[in-house]
Amino acid sequence: MKTLCLIALLGLHLSAGAADLANGQRLFNVRCASCHAVGPSASNGFGPQLNGLFGRRAGSGPGYSYSPAMKRAGIVWNDKTLAAFLDDPDDLVPGTKMRFWGMSNQKQVGDLLAWLRSQQPAPQR
């Protein structure tokens, strides 16, 4: 039993890779939190809340009024599509109403996405 717990912990640790979660949280607070919330008490604000993001279709979060561009984007959010979106939102989803000047530093994007994933109510891949 003890061994199993240890393996589970190790697995969690490994799946987080070398990402710096504290840096990810800091980046979220500075760059995203003015428009987005995530976590158990998150609600939609100027931007949609970001729970359940990984593996979900773009523009399909509950109760948020997305732009037509986001609703018809046909993207499924994962590390790759999110990195492309953050790099240049309007390039991946032309006409999106997310006004954001982009984040292209791969280490920063990796830290940010790892933290976002760690805030999800249920573990996501």
Ligand code: HEC
């Ligand atoms: C100035 C406000 C603003 C900032 C800052 C901002 N966003 Fe957004 N974001 C929005 C809006 C508005 C939308 C809805 C876009 C649409 O419907 O076209 C959105 C949409 C999204 C989506 C799509 C969500 C879905 O449910 O499909 C993701 C993912 C996202 N933002 C992530 C981020 C991240 C991560 C950051 C920080 C790096 C960030 N955003 C910064 C306003 C913002």
